[in-house]
Amino acid sequence: MSRAESPPKRDAKTENARPMATPTDQGAARKTGPDPRTGRGPSPLWTLGLFRDELVTTFRRWRTIALLGVLAAVPVLIGVAVKIETRGGSSAGGGGGEGPAFIAQITNNGLFLVFTGLAATLPFFLPMAIGVIAGDAIAGEANAGTLRYLLVAPAGRTRLLLTKYATTMTFCLVATLVVAVSAFAVGALLFPLGELTTISGTRIGFAEGLGRALLIALVVAASLTGVAALGLFVSTLTNSGIAAMATTVGLLITVQILDQIPQLHALQPYFFSHYWLSFADLMRDPVYWDGLVRDLGLQGLYVAVFGSAAWARFTTKDITA
Amino acid sequence: MAPYETDDSARAAEADDRLAGRRKAARYVVPVAVVGVAAATIGLVPALADSGDPDLPKISAQQLIEKIAKSDVQQLSGTVKISTDLGLPDLGGLESGLLSGAAEGHGDSSADPQSKLLELASGTHTLRVAADGPDRGKVSLLDNASEYSVIHNGKDVWGYDSKSNEVFHSTSPDSGHAGEGAGGKAPRDVPATPKDFADEALKSVDDTTSVTVDGTAHVAGRDAYKLVIKPRQSGTTVGAISIAVDAKTGLPLKFTLTPASGGAAVVDAGFTQVDFSRPAASTFAFTPPKGAKVTEGDDLKDAKGGESKDTKGDGPKRLEKEWRKGHEGTADAPGGPKTIGEGWNSIIVLETGGKGMPTGASGSTGNSDVDGFLNSLGDHVTGKFGSGTVFSTRLVNALITDDGKVYAGAVTKAALVKAANAAQ
Structure with a gap:
């Protein structure tokens, strides 16, 4: 689906590749859509088409590609830094256990770079990228004046919102996998691979380690769904894409700071970021599920609360742009 | 009657608006309900899990x-x-x-x-x-x-x-x-x-x-x-x-x-x-x-x-x-500790032979920062034994007298002072 993008300058290339559609083309551009004349509701296949169009639009944006590039660069930086630091045979992190989680183990096993990369990007880079995408989802369309055209097509607001949220979730997964794959590639290139020692001191084979790395990536992606829902809700509140992104990222930073203040410990279990690092519990043997269950439950709660709030807001608001 | 008609339609529109407004508001009930259900679950589940102590045969x-x-x-x-x-x-x-x-x-x-x-x-x-x-x-x-x-x-x-x-x-x-x-x-x-x-x-x-x-x-x-x-x-x-x-x-x-x-x-x-x-x-x-x-x-x-x-x-x-030292009298300090009192009230006495804690009142360290820090940790007490500083935790209290004796035990501050007085 091609439509006017916001901000237009950044997406000039995209638009060149796919000629910008005039508003009257909108219905026609959705080739997968049913014939509105039949008068029947859109088929599931059509929804899938809408979702696919959304995905293509999102991932073809330069800003999305730039965000993913930054995410992919973080493990590269960590890997190179650890390699340089340990060239003389000293251990990473100064031996005192400083730095991101798992950093001391990277030199023995490149697979640990996946965990370190995720641990380093999870507090800020990943949620910030999600905040940008989620905040832009509705407000960006409104800002560019394309939202009403989207609603002209027989999509329905609920369906459009769900599609937007599914796209954001997909971005969560893609962003996490980009970090993981980049980290794995760098780790395999710079450091040896093989059997690894879990943080409980037991040994697991490389295949199982790889499986756990994948599981960790999935858990990290799932941990971000709460921020995604929050961002989408903020996005329905305003017509300015920038305001929505700034609010989401601002909320993220605020919550992260509040999570560090000991006097607020009674509130902290309800912050969406509080259990984020519990993904590391998957590297214990046996796996310690308490934190993971709490993390995923909390994310589910955020999705339910802010998802339904976004729905309540979006289905009742006056679309003027 | 045109004016009435306008009035009627205006009223109808108003009612419509109110209806629409109510319908809009109704949607916000969903997120609020989700929060309510979550809060109830968080509050109730532990309470429910807590209830019902097991029925076991009596035992002495x-x-x-x-x-x-x-x-x-x-x-x-x-x-x-x-x-x-x-x-x-x-x-x-x-x-x-x-x-x-x-x-x-x-x-x-x-x-x-x-x-x-x-x-x-x-x-x-x-x-x-x-x-x-x-x-x-x-x-x-x-x-x-x-x-x-x-x-x-x-x-x-x-x-x-x-x-x-x-x-x-x-x-x-x-x-x-x-x-x-x-x-x-x-x-x-x-x-x-x-x-x-x-x-x-x-x-x-x-x-x-x-x-x-x-x-x-x-x-x-x-x-x-x-x-x-x-x-x-x-x-x-x-x-x-x-x-x-x-x-x-x-x-x-x-x-x-x-x-x-x-x-x-x-x-x-x-x-x-x-x-x-x-x-x-x-x-x-x-x-x-x-x-x-x-x-x-x-x-x-x-x-x-x-x-x-x-x-x-x-x-x-x-x-x-630490807190049971009094019972066991483990010898792990110079000078060998003595125990006074019995049972839970036993107090261990250590003869450090040193000058005791440098407190603000006596024996200054010469560094006002250090003195202030130490004073903020302990309370200054005086009694028949002289003067000293009491360091308290919620369980163990320790009295360090200025002449270098240490009284410690899982007892109250008053009991420590009493013991120190009695020991004189």
């Missing part, structure tokens, strides 16, 4: 104590949660700085079990324990994205700190008496578990103590009896000790020490999950990971000399020793 305190003594659990794995709240000032980073400094002085390995002990002295910690007979045991201290494990397997005792990727290793000559090694005591008999605490507490049972069975409870999904130990004397800071004992195996599952002053428990250690089947053999297998720094225990022992003997054991146990 004596029988229950015997049950604990006879308990011989060889194989188990489980998760233990320990919360300690001694009311010590929160030193934050300073504390760990001091700890790492101390560790560096003695062999420079963060995997040395002793450098981990003090971590247990404050806050809430999750431990995982596993045991298979007397020769194989494992204790792991779970931390954020890292873990510290002590693994005892036959002759070998390993300490592994995953955060710094450092390994501590010592061998015990006799696997049956692993307590010889610096870290050996820890994994031998399911340490830091409620059982350790219970053993210590039961030693104190004498005529100054009342022991009762106080109903039953569910602990870690198992039926348990609750044993309550209360000092009969006044003047002690110990309020009550409650031990939940597994009805089937006799293993203490939960230990709670509440201070006489009330409030949160000083020590609260309990299983949150326990399994009495044999743990997988791989649990106890440990090979140092490639590239990990391995410190041999013998080096440490040399560096520490005789000191390591006194400090062996796990953190909470040492805490226990």
Whole structure:
């Protein structure tokens, strides 16, 4: 689906590749859509088409590609830094256990770079990228004046919102996998691979380690769904894409700071970021599920609360742009 | 009548608006309802899970104590949660700085079990324990994205700190008496578990103590009896000790020490999950990971000399020793301690021979910052014995007189001053 993008300058290339559609083309551009004349509701296949169009639009944006590039660069930086630091045979992190989680183990096993990369990007880079995408989802369309055209097509607001949220979730997964794959590639290139020692001191084979790395990536992606829902809700509140992104990222930073203040410990279990690092519990043997269950439950709660709030807001608001 | 008509239609439109507005508002009920349901679930589920203490046959305190003594659990794995709240000032980073400094002085390995002990002295910690007979045991201290494990397997005792990727290793000559090694005591008999605490507490049972069975409870999904130990004397800071004992195996599952002053428990250690089947053999297998720094225990022992003997054991146990010093009179200080008083009110007296604490009132350190800091930690007291400073925690109080005597015990401040006066 091609439509006017916001901000237009950044997406000039995209638009060149796919000629910008005039508003009257909108219905026609959705080739997968049913014939509105039949008068029947859109088929599931059509929804899938809408979702696919959304995905293509999102991932073809330069800003999305730039965000993913930054995410992919973080493990590269960590890997190179650890390699340089340990060239003389000293251990990473100064031996005192400083730095991101798992950093001391990277030199023995490149697979640990996946965990370190995720641990380093999870507090800020990943949620910030999600905040940008989620905040832009509705407000960006409104800002560019394309939202009403989207609603002209027989999509329905609920369906459009769900599609937007599914796209954001997909971005969560893609962003996490980009970090993981980049980290794995760098780790395999710079450091040896093989059997690894879990943080409980037991040994697991490389295949199982790889499986756990994948599981960790999935858990990290799932941990971000709460921020995604929050961002989408903020996005329905305003017509300015920038305001929505700034609010989401601002909320993220605020919550992260509040999570560090000991006097607020009674509130902290309800912050969406509080259990984020519990993904590391998957590297214990046996796996310690308490934190993971709490993390995923909390994310589910955020999705339910802010998802339904976004729905309540979006289905009742006056679309003027 | 045009005006009326307009009025009517306006009213109709208004009603429409109101209806639409109500419909809009109705949608916001959904997120609010979700929040409500979540809050209710969070609030109610623990309350529901709590209700209904198990129905167990009556048992006397004596029988229950015997049950604990006879308990011989060889194989188990489980998760233990320990919360300690001694009311010590929160030193934050300073504390760990001091700890790492101390560790560096003695062999420079963060995997040395002793450098981990003090971590247990404050806050809430999750431990995982596993045991298979007397020769194989494992204790792991779970931390954020890292873990510290002590693994005892036959002759070998390993300490592994995953955060710094450092390994501590010592061998015990006799696997049956692993307590010889610096870290050996820890994994031998399911340490830091409620059982350790219970053993210590039961030693104190004498005529100054009342022991009762106080109903039953569910602990870690198992039926348990609750044993309550209360000092009969006044003047002690110990309020009550409650031990939940597994009805089937006799293993203490939960230990709670509440201070006489009330409030949160000083020590609260309990299983949150326990399994009495044999743990997988791989649990106890440990090979140092490639590239990990391995410190041999013998080096440490040399560096520490005789000191390591006194400090062996796990953190909470040492805490226990602190406040129970009076009962046992362990000789681990210069000059040899004396004990005055009996039972829970016993006070240990140390003759340091030094000048005592440099306090603001007397014997200034010459550094006003240091004086201020020390004064903020302790209270200045005077009495027939002269003057001194009382350092208090929620359990142990210590009086350091200006002439270098130390009175310490799980007793109130007034009792300490009285003891000091009497000793003059």
